[in-house]
Amino acid sequence: MRRSEFLRAVEAEFGARSASLMSDLVLGSIGSRTASEALAAGVPPREIWLALCAETEVPLERRHGAGRLEPRGR
Known part of the structure; x- marks a missing residue:
């Protein structure tokens, strides 16, 4: 997962709450960091x-697979 895919996934899943979750919610499983x-x-x-x-x-x-863009048509 790329950073851009991650950011899209967070926005898609959490909408208006995404910014506050990113900066306020401490996640113990990744070293007690936001x-x-x-x-x-x-x-x-x-x-x-x-x-x-x-x-x-x-x-x-x-x-699974969240944040991925659909492949471009050729």
């Missing part, structure tokens, strides 16, 4: 996404 702090520290976006999903109880079916 998602924003973890990104800045170089934690892989996929790891942060899964930690955020687990903490906020996002259903498993909405966690």
Whole structure:
């Protein structure tokens, strides 16, 4: 998962709450950091996404492949 995919996934899943979750919610499974702090520290976006999903109880079916754009047609 790329950083851009992560950011799209967070926005799609959490909408208006995404900014506050990124900066306020401390995720114990990634070193007791917020998602924003973890990104800045170089934690892989996929790891942060899964930690955020687990903490906020996002259903498993909405966690896989989130944030990916559809392939471009040729």
